Amino acid sequence: MSPIVIISIVSGLIILLLIIGTPIKPLRFVGQGLIKIVIGALFLFFLNAIGTKYGIHVPINIATSTVSGILGIPGVVALVAIQHYVL
Structure with a gap:
């Protein structure tokens, strides 16, 4: 779509x-x-930035962002445990 159409719609x-x-x-x-x-x-970004030293990497996508955003720090810990032990 052209920018003029998008600007008109908005x-x-x-x-x-x-x-x-x-x-x-x-x-x-x-x-x-x-x-x-x-x-x-943002929680996951900082986890991945700090966790590279320890071999921790949780992908940042809509599902993991939603879990860590709603549950907070316990959600991030749960994602790390799932990533490490299950996958």
Whole structure:
């Protein structure tokens, strides 16, 4: 798609949302979920950066980021245990 079409679609959606209004609760829920996934990816990034000395590597993808973002540090530890013992 050309950039003009994409910009037109996005600006049209913004104008539509300004006219109609947005449901706040679902957008807040989606936003919080995305923030947790990003935080989980950061946890895994730092784990992989520090864990290279010890042979620990957990791939960063949507599933592992979601697990580590929702469960926090215990989720990261669980992913390391699964990676080391199961796989």
